[in-house]
Amino acid sequence: MRQWTSEMLAISRAGHDKDTLYVVLDGDDTYAWLADGKRRRLDAPKKKKWKHVQVIRHLPEELLARMQSFELDAHVRKILRDYEDLREKEQETR
Numbered sequence: 122m123r124q125w126t127s128e129m130l131a132i133s134r135a136g137h138d139k140d141t142l143y144v145v146l147d148g149d150d151t152y153a154w155l156a157d158g159k160r161r162r163l164d165a166p167k168k169k170k171w172k173h174v175q176v177i178r179h180l181p182e183e184l185l186a187r188m189q190s191f192e193l194d195a196h197v198r199k200i201l202r203d204y205e206d207l208r209e210k211e212q213e214t215r
Contacts, residue, residue: 129144133169143157143167143174144157144158147166152169155169158201
């Protein structure tokens with residue numbers, strides 16, 4: 122049984138959306154439901170098999186706090202944009 126929480130991000134590793142960053146909205150043993158706030162909105166998430174995504178579980182506390190309660194697609198886009206900005210800052214300091 123796969124362990125998932127709503128405090129996870131995922132990167133698509135297969136398909137036409139390869140390398141796309143998503144927020145994990147829901148999941149079961151086989152599938153994850155993903156949203157990016159643009160092409161895949163909260164009201165129509167993408168259903169993708171777990172084996173086709175790379176899950177990001179370790180996130181900064183500031184993002185985790187915002188991921189507890191997002192209601193709009195704009196919130197999802199902001200979370201993903203902030204995560205990408207943090208990753209870029211990490212790459213610059215290395």
